Amino acid sequence: MPRRLERLANVVLRVPPVVLLDLLYRWDVRAFADAGRPLADQLQLRGARLWSLYYAGHLLCLMVLVLPLLSLVQLYLHLLALLLLYLSHPGLHRP
Numbered sequence: 001m002p003r004r005l006e007r008l009a010n011v012v013l014r015v016p017p018v019v020l021l022d023l024l025y026r027w028d029v030r031a032f033a034d035a036g037r038p039l040a041d042q043l044q045l046r047g048a049r050l051w052s053l054y055y056a057g058h059l060l061c062l063m064v065l066v067l068p069l070l071s072l073v074q075l076y077l078h079l080l081a082l083l084l085l086y087l088s089h090p091g092l093h094r095p
Contacts, residue, residue: 006069013072017061024061029054 029050067075086092 009073010069013069013076014065017064021058021061021065024054024057027054 064072064075
């Protein structure tokens with residue numbers, strides 16, 4: 001049973017980076033930059049910086065895909081702890 005659980009966890013934990021890589025592959029950065037030009041000028045996201053973020057997303061997803069299973073579980077646990085800390089912040093629940 002633990003071997004099957006390990007194989008299942010290996011597949012399930014690698015699905016989010018694959019989905020994100022697929023979304024990044026289908027995303028048209030040039031059209032996004034042209035459509036959001038007023039907002040991009042306000043946030044100082046020029047074309048080169050946007051392309052850098054686009055390639056950094058690819059690199060990050062590829063790095064997560066090649067992590068061993070134990071490191072991948074540890075990464076997801078850290079992300080879960082970060083999310084819980086963010087949600088428990090008292091300034092977040094202002095009426």
